[in-house]
């Protein structure tokens with residue numbers, strides 16, 4: 001009995017390989033796992049026009065032959081004939097998504113360069129046409145040097161032509177020299193993919209042209225990052241510039257509430273609890289709601305418009321530079337909202353060391369809980385002026401400092417990744433290509449829903465964890481009562497408890513009130529703000545002094561070097577128990593969360609200290 005001829009379907013994930021496989025083999029399928037791995041092996045029989053049967057294998061999707069997941073490893077080994085017990089496929093069927101031709105051609109070039117009998121199925125032609133794109137299979141075939149058959153797998157279009165091409169597929173000399181250069185880099189393959197894809201376009205609609213043009217500018221190697229940088233810059237300017245009237249209104253509302261309560265309630269325990277703990281404490285965090293909403297308006301608009309995926313694409317190169325794959329970008333990006341969903345999103349990273357590194361640096365991304373901390377210090381110490389070249393002083397200094405703090409977090413994370421990847425989580429970077437979604441005008445209704453959800457999460461935190469911790473701190477600050485003339489905070493339980501910590505943080509410029517705020521702020525970073533506000537309210541000599549906004553109090557009580565050191569501390573400090581808990585869960589043990597705590601606190605201490613000493617030396 002002669003051995004059955006074999007063929008395999010290869011291509012990027014979601015090209016339609018399985019759909020084609022089902023269409024070509026019908027019910028003649030066998031599904032099992034590849035020996036030794038849990039990757040599914042799907043094989044079946046297709047019949048050639050001559051009646052001869054061929055064994056067809058449906059391979060897992062891959063972006064390249066440099067495997068970065070077990071799936072890709074299987075694909076590489078089977079295609080190269082290195083998988084024990086699996087015959088080397090005689091014909092390779094490359095499946096391309098016609099609507100994403102440029103991206104899919106990057107891997108296709110690697111397959112074609114093998115020089116084996118190859119057929120290209122230009123699948124999803126229907127979707128390309130819907131997008132207003134008409135392709136020329138003949139031109140594509142000429143550029144690639146292999147037969148190209150347009151197909152619509154789900155409607156069984158083009159199947160006969162495809163089987164005929166498989167039957168006559170043969171070894172061939174490579175026509176396109178460029179494709180055959182050994183070891184071409186990813187960048188080179190991307191470049192070739194772009195030019196081949198452009199050459200295969202017969203006609204495109206105005207909309208498609210517009211989108212392609214947008215990509216050419218926004219993904220340009222130089223302009224792309226510049227535009228991204230500019231966009232983020234404007235975003236942080238807006239966080240300060242637009243929020244001010246709303247934040248002022250909220251602040252005066254809190255002031256009015258405190259006044260009303262002071263006027264109507266008799267002096268006593270309950271009145272102090274409400275004015276010092278709830279209104280001064282929790283209220284000092286709630287006033288940052290406008291800033292949070294503005295920040296998320298930008299982030300949600302980036303996501304909904306399709307620009308976010310482009311930003312990830314631009315960042316890919318930088319990530320590889322520090323030994324991370326671009327797959328880390330989305331988890332790191334979610335960490336700008338909160339490190340917890342970010343760390344959970346690392347599950348999509350196949351390489352365990354890659355994943356661990358991403359988990360360890362996720363808390364360095366500036367989460368939204370830091371925004372109130374940064375904002376209150378900036379409002380107190382950074383003048384509300386504009387700077388810029390002479391005659392063009394249009395850049396808000398406060399927004400600029402905020403932008404700088406976010407950048408400091410990113411640089412810290414990249415530096416940490418660089419060091420970790422050479423020491424505790426040694427390993428190399430893997431390439432990455434992601435599907436770029438279509439550009440879209442964001443729908444106002446979707447944005448509004450997303451913003452409402454974000455605002456609600458923030459307010460719920462204020463009403464639960466921040467409220468509880470601040471009230472508990474207020475109780476510890478209020479008892480035992482101080483003797484007349486003595487400082488209430490000094491005499492209180494909390495004041496006594498924080499004495500030890502105050503000694504430790506004194507060298508980096510932190511005062512007693514900061515030392516007091518650091519421990520409760522472990523529950524949530526915003527608590528640092530409410531703790532300071534409550535502490536100053538408890539210690540205030542009278543109601544008028546207590547009713548001053550926190551920023552006013554800080555600017556009269558702290559030196560500038562102390563304020564800057566406090567900011568530097570919060571760029572690094574792992575002040576969030578939930579992040580530690582989720583790290584323990586995701587890494588199955590205490591080793592990595594403890595490591596994370598240790599290295600982040602060490603960085604926080606060193607950088608706060610450096611900031612304090614340099615600022616002091618400069619005479620600030």
Ligand SMILES: Nc1nc2c(ncn2[C@@H]2O[C@H](COP(=O)(O)OP(=O)(O)OP(=O)(O)O)[C@@H](O)[C@H]2O)c(=O)[nH]1
Pocket residue numbers: 011012013014015016017018019020059060061062123124125126127151152153154155
């Ligand atoms: N409109 C349209 N949809 C298609 C076509 N081919 C496949 N699809 C759909 O595209 C999606 C992905 O197809 P799959 O066959 O699962 O893709 P795959 O290449 O096997 O993906 P992986 O197994 O993840 O690598 C499915 O929802 C299919 O129904 C096509 O020609 N036209």
Ligand SMILES: [Mg+2]
Pocket residue numbers: 017018019058059060061
């Ligand atoms: Mg599949």
